[in-house]
Amino acid sequence: MAERVAIVGVKEHKPAEAYRNLHFTSLIVDTVMPFLEEINMPWEEMESLVGAGCDMLDGRSISSVFTVDPMGGFMKEESKVEEDIALAVMYAFMRVASGSFKNALVCGYGKGSELHPHFFTGLQSEPVFMKPLGLDGLTTSAIQATAYMSKYGVSREAGAAMAAHDLHNALKNPNAQRAMDVTVDEVLKSKELAYPITELEYVPVSDGCVAVMLASEEVAGKYTDKPVWIEGIGNCNDLFYPGHRDLADSRGVKAAAERAYKMADIGASDIDLAEVYGYSSWQELMVLEGMGFAEDGAAPKALEAGKFGMEGELPVNMSGGALSANVWMACGGSRIAECFLQLRGEAGDRQVDGAKKAAAHATTGLALQSNTVMVLGR
Amino acid sequence: MPRKVAVIGTGQTKTKMRRTDVDFPGLVHEAVSRALEDAGITIKDIDAVVFGSSPEYFEGVNNPEKWCLDASGGFMKPQFRIHTGGTVGASTGIGGFYHVASGMYDIVLAVTGDKLSEGEVQYNLSTVYDPIFGRDMACGAPSAVAHQASRYMHKYGVTEEQTAVAAVQDRKHAQNNPYAQLQLDITVEDVMKSPPISSPIKLLDACPASDGAAAMVFAVEEKAEKMCRRPAWVRAVSAIAETANYAYRDWSEPIALIKAAKKCYAACGIDNPRKQLDVIEMYDAFSPQMLIWAESLGLCERGDGGKFIESGAASMEGDIPINPSGGVLSANTIGATAMVRQVEVCLQVMSKADKRQVDEASWGLAHGWGGGIQFHTVMVVSSEKP
Numbered sequence: 120m121a122e123r124v125a126i127v128g129v130k131e132h133k134p135a136e137a138y139r140n141l142h143f144t145s146l147i148v149d150t151v152m153p154f155l156e157e158i159n160m161p162w163e164e165m166e167s168l169v170g171a172g173c174d175m176l177d178g179r180s181i182s183s184v185f186t187v188d189p190m191g192g193f194m195k196e197e198s199k200v201e202e203d204i205a206l207a208v209m210y211a212f213m214r215v216a217s218g219s220f221k222n223a224l225v226c227g228y229g230k231g232s233e234l235h236p237h238f239f240t241g242l243q244s245e246p247v248f249m250k251p252l253g254l255d256g257l258t259t260s261a262i263q264a265t266a267y268m269s270k271y272g273v274s275r276e277a278g279a280a281m282a283a284h285d286l287h288n289a290l291k292n293p294n295a296q297r298a299m300d301v302t303v304d305e306v307l308k309s310k311e312l313a314y315p316i317t318e319l320e321y322v323p324v325s326d327g328c329v330a331v332m333l334a335s336e337e338v339a340g341k342y343t344d345k346p347v348w349i350e351g352i353g354n355c356n357d358l359f360y361p362g363h364r365d366l367a368d369s370r371g372v373k374a375a376a377e378r379a380y381k382m383a384d385i386g387a388s389d390i391d392l393a394e395v396y397g398y399s400s401w402q403e404l405m406v407l408e409g410m411g412f413a414e415d416g417a418a419p420k421a422l423e424a425g426k427f428g429m430e431g432e433l434p435v436n437m438s439g440g441a442l443s444a445n446v447w448m449a450c451g452g453s454r455i456a457e458c459f460l461q462l463r464g465e466a467g468d469r470q471v472d473g474a475k476k477a478a479a480h481a482t483t484g485l486a487l488q489s490n491t492v493m494v495l496g497r
Numbered sequence: 498m499p500r501k502v503a504v505i506g507t508g509q510t511k512t513k514m515r516r517t518d519v520d521f522p523g524l525v526h527e528a529v530s531r532a533l534e535d536a537g538i539t540i541k542d543i544d545a546v547v548f549g550s551s552p553e554y555f556e557g558v559n560n561p562e563k564w565c566l567d568a569s570g571g572f573m574k575p576q577f578r579i580h581t582g583g584t585v586g587a588s589t590g591i592g593g594f595y596h597v598a599s600g601m602y603d604i605v606l607a608v609t610g611d612k613l614s615e616g617e618v619q620y621n622l623s624t625v626y627d628p629i630f631g632r633d634m635a636c637g638a639p640s641a642v643a644h645q646a647s648r649y650m651h652k653y654g655v656t657e658e659q660t661a662v663a664a665v666q667d668r669k670h671a672q673n674n675p676y677a678q679l680q681l682d683i684t685v686e687d688v689m690k691s692p693p694i695s696s697p698i699k700l701l702d703a704c705p706a707s708d709g710a711a712a713m714v715f716a717v718e719e720k721a722e723k724m725c726r727r728p729a730w731v732r733a734v735s736a737i738a739e740t741a742n743y744a745y746r747d748w749s750e751p752i753a754l755i756k757a758a759k760k761c762y763a764a765c766g767i768d769n770p771r772k773q774l775d776v777i778e779m780y781d782a783f784s785p786q787m788l789i790w791a792e793s794l795g796l797c798e799r800g801d802g803g804k805f806i807e808s809g810a811a812s813m814e815g816d817i818p819i820n821p822s823g824g825v826l827s828a829n830t831i832g833a834t835a836m837v838r839q840v841e842v843c844l845q846v847m848s849k850a851d852k853r854q855v856d857e858a859s860w861g862l863a864h865g866w867g868g869g870i871q872f873h874t875v876m877v878v879s880s881e882k883p
Contacts, residue, residue, distance in 0.1 A: 168738075174580070175559040180552035180624045181582035184869040187738040194756060197738040197872075198588050201553075201560070201580035210577065210592065213599035217499040242559035352601075354545075354575035359566050374573060382601075484563040489576070 123336040124215045125346035126495070127222075129456040130154035134296045134327030134444035137232035141326070143177055147189040147228050150328040155191065158332055158342045160222070167220045168192035170199040171207035171227035171448050175242055176234055190226045203227065203396075204329055205451030205481035205491045209352050211333050221338045227449035228328035236324050239447050240398075243485055245359070254361065256398045257321060259486040261313035263366040264401035268315065270367040271416025275315050279306035280422055281400035282320040282442055288429070289439025291469040294453075296444035297323050320400040322445035329452030345463045350476075351385070351494035353378025361486045372409025372480070375490040379478070380411075383494040387411030390494070391474040392434050392461050394454035396441050396481045403440060406480055410492065429471060437461065437469045451481025455493060462497040499598035501883055503721035503728035504847075505714050506536025507840040512678040512709035512828035515614035521556050522568035524610050524710040528833070529570050532606065532712035537724065543714075544602035546576040549589030549609035550832040553580075554621040556612055569608050582625075583780065583867025584736065585609060586711065586836030587874035590863075591734045593715040594876075603717045610710025611832030618706045618831070625869060636695060638782065639703060643695040645870055646785035649749035650697065652800070655788060657697050659803035661688035663787035664702050664826055666812055671823025673813075673853040676837075678707050678828040688784075702784040704829035711833040711840050718882075729843035729861075729878040733761035741869040754793040754864070754873035761862070761875045762795075770795045774877075775858040776845045777811075777819045778838035780866035781826060787811075787819065790864060813855070821845065821853040835865030839876050846880045 132150040141149070155162060168190055174182050183199045196214075200207040204227025211223035231239065240256030252258075264278060280303050289298030301319060310318040332342065339346040355378065357371035358364050380386060387410060395410070397403035404418040412433055413421040421427065427435035438457035441450050458477035460466040476496045483489045508531025510516075510524055519527065533539060546569050548562040558564050562571075562578035569576065581588040586609040593607030619637030626635035634640070649655060665685055671677035683701060691700040721728045735757035740746065758770070767773045777794065781787040788802025796817055797805035805811065811819035820826075822841040825834055842861030844850040850858075859881060865874035 173559070174552045174554065178624070178628070180554055180621050181580075181868055183581060184625055184741045184871065185627070187868075187871075188740050188742070192738050193740055194737060194753065197581075197736055198579060198592065199581050200577055202562075202577045206577040209575075210579075210595070213595045213601055216600060217595055217598035219499050219595070219598065239559065242553075242557075243563055244558075245564050246557060354577070355573055356563075356566050356571045356576045358572060359563055371573070378575075484560065488563055488566070 122216050122218050124212050124333050124349050125336065125339040126331055126349060126459055127334045127339050127342040127346055128154065128158035128332045129459045130330045131294050131453055131456050132328040133294050134325040134446050136296060136324060138326045143228055143230050144185055144189045146328045147186060147226060150330050151189065151191055151226060154330045160342055162191055165191055165195065165222060165224055167196040167214060167223045169207045169211040169223060169225050171202060171204040173201055173448055176229050176239055176447055178233065191224060203451040203481045203483050204449050205455065205493065208331055208455060209354060209491060212349050212352060215333050215335050222332060222334040225331045225333065227452050229447035229449055230326045231324040231447050232326050240485060254485065256485060257313050259361050260399040260402055261316045262361065263486045264315050264399060266367040267401060267405060273416065273419055275307065276303050277404060277419035278315065278320050278401040279303040281404050282306045284422060284427065285436050285440040285442040286319065288437050288469065289443035292438050292443065295439045296325055298439060298443055316399050322398050322441045325444045325446045327444065327446035327449055329449040329456060331452060331455060347459050347462050348496050349493060350496045351379035351383030354491045356489045359488060366486055369405045369409030369487060371487060372406050372490045375492045376410045379492040379494050385476065385494065390433065390476050390478045392458065392471050392477040394436055394438060394457045394479045396450055396454050400442060402487055405487065407435065410478060410480060434471045437466065437471060451491065454479040454481060458495045462495060500600060501718040502594050502597045502715055503730045504843045505716045505721050505725040505728050506532050507713050507843055508532030508535055509676050509711040509837060509840055510709045511676050512707040512830060514678065514705065514707065516708040521561060521612045522565045524612055524708060525565045525608055526568035528610060528710035528712040529606065529608050532714050536714040540570040542604055543570060543574065543606045545596055545605050546571040546574055547589050547592040547596060547605065547607045548576055548578045549585040550611050551580065551582055551585050552621055554616060556615045570606060581867060581872055583831060584835050584865040584872045584874045586833050587839060587863065587865030587876060588736055590713055590836050590839045590876060591736055591874060593713060594731050594734055597715045597717050603720055605715045606712060607715065608712040609833040609836045611830045612708045613706040613830060614708050639695040639698050641870055642783045643698045645748035646697050649785060649789050652749050655803040657689065658685055659807055660702065660785040660788060661685040662806045663781065664688045664784040667820050667824040667826040670813060670821050670853065671827035674822045677823040678705055698783050704782045704825045707828045707830045709828065709830040709833050711836040713836065713840060727847050727880055729846045730882050731876065732879050732883055733764035733877045735760045736874040739871045741871055748870055749789060751793050751873060753871060754790065757873050757875040758794050761877045765877050771817050774817065774860050774862050776821060776842060776855045776861045777817060778822060778841045779819060779864040780835055780838060781824050782829060784826060818855050821850065821855055835874060838863040838865060842878050846878055
């Protein structure tokens with residue numbers, strides 16, 4: 120890398136089930152304007168922008184036409200990644216690491232409330248063979264969970280326990296949209312969405328926005344005395360058709376994690392804290408295995424043994440994870456934001472002691488097709 | 498300083514109004530295969546893929562890069578999708594450049610495309626307009642560009658006959674390009690007599706809608722020199738956005754393009770673009786735009802676009818040939834269009850442009866346009882290593 124790149128600030132607009140009175144451009148303005156003030160970056164100093172949004176979600180062709188201005192991109196070097204914000208952060212990282220820019224604002228937003236809950240993922244299916252089957256984020260997660268249970272002899276309680284873990288953690292996160300103390304039994308008794316997945320095991324619908332500011336080593340100190348360094352990034356895409364993959368196998372997560380760890384020159388055991396993004400609690404278990412925090416099929420046992428708890432060896436999803444709020448296009452940003460706050464000791468009641476390295480994960484596509492892992496360090 | 502990056506291979510499909518023999522991933526695969534073959538490598542040599550396509554409403558599949566992954570060659574590789582509207586092809590090429598320049602990857606494939614025959618293009622483009630304040634007046638892209646053209650022609654006294662010269666010239670150039678969709682032998686009179694779409698834009702002033710894809714292979718200095726006899730070095734890139742609010746802008750003077758061009762010229766030490774550049778490919782979806790973009794790129798004085806195009810300076814025989822490929826007026830897939838501009842100038846400086854080759858071309862500029870007449874990209878390539 121030509122330049123080391125730091126995250127010098129993050130800003131998460133509190134997600135909600137629906138912001139009926141806020142246009143998506145308003146959500147962005149309400150996030151970005153106070154953010155620049157908080158990090159003391161005059162707008163004139165901002166050099167570049169990478170946005171993350173989705174036309175299908177916004178109901179607008181080329182919706183970036185109207186998001187560049189609220190994101191502060193007027194007359195700046197600009198691009199847009201139509202993926203989860205984690206990938207926009209990855210692209211912005213490259214742009215700053217190349218030495219071409221001293222800083223880059225990354226902003227991802229989504230208003231899930233304005234689209235049928237399953238259209239965003241359902242419309243990702245191919246029109247001839249997949250759409251008639253009703254394959255979407257939920258149903259592919261359900262097939263995946265069933266494959267996982269069957270391959271490793273895992274019981275239905277495993278996914279429920281992961282959900283209870285996340286929702287409990289969310290109680291300490293003021294930005295959580297869904298937070299509660301629930302038992303495994305109560306999770307299983309919540310409304311069944313697609314067997315074996317129940318309502319509390321699947322992501323809610325959310326509106327929100329996340330902004331992340333990257334800066335080169337040269338200028339990072341200007342905006343913060345506690346920069347968080349992006350030490351490794353890995354991304355991997357598996358085959359598109361769920362039928363072409365062993366859905367219980369998380370090889371895409373493994374490859375993404377290996378790349379990120381290699382770039383950061385560390386191993387999975389060096390990670391002190393992780394934030395993972397699955398559409399369902401079942402995917403979260405699989406991601407934890409893919410990231411090397413448990414053997415294949417053994418994440419449920421590690422969870423039961425307390426490994427992923429606040430006092431455990433590797434606290435996971437202290438924010439509550441995606442089950443506590445899932446803003447399409449911005450959810451990976453919430454994972455990055457939590458790692459950022461934890462590494463800086465700014466995570467309030469949910470602060471984990473002495474975390475030096477954190478890993479943030481994000482997924483896009485159906486049944487964990489595409490995965491991004493980012494290693495952050497202080 | 499960014500690492501030095503060159504283009505070592507390109508590929509594009511023949512553009513057609515409707516390809517019935519392939520689906521969208523099939524188109525993508527065709528362009529990718531050709532780019533890899535041109536670079537003399539296989540997909541195993543590729544470290545990462547960047548995908549680009551314009552609004553997913555065109556094909557009706559959300560996040561189409563997932564669907565196209567098996568075809569783009571992104572299997573078990575890093576890949577994400579860039580979407581910036583009309584500029585997306587260029588934004589994706591610029592993305593390929595940054596992938597390599599960052600030091601993260603050595604050889605990167607950038608691929609873009611769209612299969613516009615799958616949907617109603619102008620209906621979908623009308624959804625760019627605000628649903629409350631704009632959509633009552635929305636009429637796809639031509640109505641917006643008609644405003645731009647009227648403003649420009651009124652301000653400088655440019656005539657419809659003058660802008661028609663651009664339409665004739667592009668279609669003439671296209672006759673040398675086997676990938677072009679419209680290879681028309683037409684006159685200014687034909688353009689003037691063609692039916693109005695949105696005055697002053699007439700049918701022959703407008704681009705067609707096409708199915709097609711394009712791909713480029715970017716490599717880091719050491720590898721590019723080993724793998725390619727005459728690579729196209731990426732000397733400067735820029736992508737600037739101005740505001741979407743029409744009322745505050747003078748569309749005849751696109752400040753985003755002026756800034757992007759200035760930035761690239763400064764990076765390359767270009768003070769006289771008309772003299773120092775050998776060939777230009779620009780995103781002229783409607784003929785008056787060629788004149789406006791030429792002025793903004795500094796090829797002639799502001800307001801002199803009409804005289805400039807009439808003089809023949811931008812023809813194959815002129816001193817600064819524009820669009821030897823036939824330009825956007827001869828084929829427009831939207832998704833790949835701005836990348837085709839980059840591909841074509843690369844072919845020119847690599848001396849691979851066959852019948853449309855500009856003699857001794859060693860410096861070329863590719864321009865991209867998109868959004869609400871607000872996004873502009875510039876990429877300067879050269880056979881001369883930086």
